[in-house]
């Protein structure tokens with residue numbers, strides 16, 4: 001790949017998905033895109049870039065998807081799910097007693113392990129949430145992962161990563177070598193394609209937002225812009241969960257840490273959710289699928 005092919009791909013990926021590749025990640029681009037180039041009958045990355053420049057929209061979407069990292073597993077990091085069960089949901093159950101509904105957004109849901117872990121936590125709350133309307137909205141940029149998530153079908157390897165055996169037995173049915181998540185848990189999660197670079201105000205407001213292990217791939221300005229817009233759709237007493245390696249500190253004052261609960265944040269009342277923060281306008285038009 002020539003330096004100009006790499007620059008072209010780097011710029012395109014940043015505009016389309018937010019992925020912020022440093023100048024020395026050619027090997028990553030090669031290893032992720034060579035299989036795609038071969039599948040498309042192309043000799044290599046230069047030919048792939050040429051085709052994309054010629055306006056091959058589907059190929060471009062495939063390149064963006066191939067460059068996303070979809071690593072996930074059930075109850076990833078465990079602690080946020082313990083916080084959810086022990087602190088966040090009990091507080092919301094009290095605060096929402098009149099309305100009896102809770103809305104949760106899983107903002108980069110990958111192949112479903114995270115939103116379904118949340119669904120199992122809600123289900124395990126049993127009588128405390130009986131008769132409540134609970135909504136889990138799972139969104140991701142990649143159509144491929146959303147399709148897998150919707151199917152709710154997981155390999156032996158996937159169910160062995162993080163999922164307690166009692167929950168496997170209770171909520172999954174074995175089908176040959178795979179495990180199918182039972183229909184009642186699958187029905188708790190709605191799936192939608194959504195690029196975090198674009199406007200998401202139309203999703204409405206949420207009581208809990210999980211936005212984990214995705215912002216880590218973005219630059220500071222992109223993170224700050226997304227935090228500002230997330231703050232606008234999180235209820236004032238709502239909770240944001242970030243990944244173990246992520247934080248708002250030094251990036252945005254839209255949120256402040258939730259006391260004694262690592263990885264959780266609330267909107268910052270001192271600052272207030274900024275009004276009028278827009279998604280990056282140049283990206284909104286650049287991303288056409």
Ligand SMILES: C[S@@+](CC[C@H](N)C(=O)[O-])C[C@H]1O[C@@H](n2cnc3c(N)ncnc32)[C@H](O)[C@@H]1O
Pocket residue numbers: 016017018068069070071072073076107108109110111114139140141142145194195196197211212213214243
């Ligand atoms: C590493 S996975 C994290 C999955 C899950 N949140 C977790 O923590 O286990 C990152 C996900 O973010 C998605 N993603 C990447 N860029 C995105 C964007 N601009 N908008 C929405 N989703 C994006 C990828 O497709 C991928 O599924």
